[in-house]
Amino acid sequence: MLYTHATVVTVNTKREIILDGSILVQGSRITDIGKSNTLLSKHKEEDMYDLSGHIVCPGLISTHMHTAQTLLRGAADDLELVSWLCERIWVLQGNFTTEDGYAAARVSIAEMLKSGTTCFLESMFADRYGFSGLCHAVTESGIRGCLGKIVMDTGKYAGDGAWAMHPGLIEDRETSLLGALRMHEEWDGKADGRIRVWFGARTPGGVSTALYKEMTSLSKEKNIPITMHCAEVKADREFFAALDPPHTPMSYCESVGLLGPQTVLVHMVHLDDSDIKALAETGTHVAHCPTSNAKLASGVARVPDLLAAGVNVGLGTDGAPCNNTNDLLQEMKLAGIVHKAISYDSTLVPAETVLEMATINGAKALGLDSEIGSLEVGKKADFIAVDMRKVHLQPYYSPISALVYSVTGGDVSMTVVDGKILVEHGKLITMDEEEVWKQAEIHGHDVVKRAGLAEKVKARWPLV
Incomplete structure (x- = not known):
């Protein structure tokens, strides 16, 4: 054509x-x-x-999103992160079935395709959602997907027992790490090469140091990339500082072998200068999610400093409960505006840089820049x-x-x-749009009822 x-x-x-x-x-x-x-x-x-x-x-490239969470769009608005996770998101996700996971994947992909995203990095798809269903959704739709299978062995966030995960989400080494290896063997390179299987590690505090080291060793041995949330909120920074010996976010990541060109670290809001230097020196990539960071009051990532240091920064929407859309074009606008607002410098992160973040930078982060991210012969x-x-x-x-x-x-x-x-x-063209959104509506409401949260997620104003 x-x-x-x-x-x-x-x-x-x-x-x-x-x-x-x-x-x-x-x-x-x-x-x-x-x-x-x-x-x-x-x-x-x-x-x-x-x-x-x-x-x-x-085609736009989203370097961070949660396909399962699109069923939870609007179910956790106006909450700070602890309440958002512990009282809503983890409870809801802990009640998912594989059928819910498939419906969520399909509606996520449909929205991404209609809004211009042609390739995405799924952050950490849990075993209970049905990883093969996600792969089938990618295959059927025609999108390109780098799919992170969750790796974890600790049911807490940032080491704080008060931030306990819903028991339905907790996985051990066998289910998570070894399960990811099984999914890699079964699905990596399928769908005419459009599927790539990644390790989707949980945030430090949700993975033991020993499991991190085993995962990073396997990553190098088997050429499996890694994505992981990191330094999203102040509690993450405090967790690293409280370790023995104390760490910054990147010194800990370096100590367990996470830093390098096969890793995409997500959010990265609370960094110091030494962290940025380590990212640049190791070629580690960063996924910037300004809407999620703003809505959850996590802060604003130091993207101008990261770019100035030579760190490759991509763009992601994160999940629908902390963004309410999977539209990367809308994310581009905020990425181009928010850094101007907090710095009082209107020249920072110009439109051209933002478009690079959503295209060629994203391709580099996913190791696909020889194939996608720009329009060139070959x-x-x-x-x-x-x-x-x-x-x-x-x-x-x-x-x-x-x-x-x-x-x-x-x-x-x-x-x-x-x-x-x-x-x-x-x-x-490749999906029945009406059937996709109707199934999402059915499965989303079923999850909310199953989790016992129907009264909490409804409108706060009177429904008459």
Whole structure:
């Protein structure tokens, strides 16, 4: 297919934007890209798809999200993290069935595809949710997924007994670490290579030092990447400082072998200068989730300092209970604004940097930058088209500004992954959208009832 007459934001090494550009896709890859008049004359025999009035850019890459949690959208609003976790999220997730996990994965993926995310990193899918169901959802939908299977052996958060997990979520080494190895053997590389299986380690305090060391050794031996929440809230920092010997977040991670280019650490709000230096020196990646950090009052990550030090920073939405959407385009806007607000410096984290975080930086974090993250000949045909012929998007002068500050997921007209059209004219092609959201509604309410929280998650104003 020859996609023609679009404004093509390539994010290539020169960061070229092609006005009236075209992309030739053959099989799963881009085989030509350039001006429409040139490609139309070279490839007259190809089927053509007119994208006049659209901006085309690389498919967005979410480096942190929780597919299971989309069933819990709006079920834990306006709570600080301890109450959010212990009284709502862990209780709800501890009552999941494998059928709930599959319904959650499908509605998460449907939303991501419709809003322009073509590849995502699932943070830590629990055994009780049914990891194979998640893999089936990725396979059926056509999305690209790096899927973290949870690794844990301690049912607490940050070592505090008061922050105890729901018993339905607690896993041991056999179920978590060895289960992840089994899932890696069964699923890694499946779905035409679109599935990658990762270790999804719990936060320090939820994993023993011995299990961390075993996991990081296996990671190197078997080439299995790792993702992990870290330094999200002040309690994390206090946990590290209380260890014997005392640690900073990154000195502890380094001591158990977590730092390196195969690791994506998430949130990373409470860091000192030595932590940032360690991240840069080891090539460890960071996933920035500004909406989650703001909504849970965790703080604001030092992204300008991380970028200045040379740390690769990607972008993620986190889960729906602490964001309420899986729309990475909306996340881009906040990522471009929040650092200006707290620094009083409007030049920090400009729109171009934000788009890099959501595309090529995300690809680097996932070890996929040779395949995705930019629109270049030889790379996978993962891209989205945004219809700019709308009153809320006109006029615009910079395509990058429009994508970061004006566009939302609802403006995505087309999503292509591996050369296949998965969303066309804003409609899902590979999934029955109505069936997906109806199943999500059914399973979400069933989980809430099963957990005994129906009265707590309803509207606070009178329902009459």
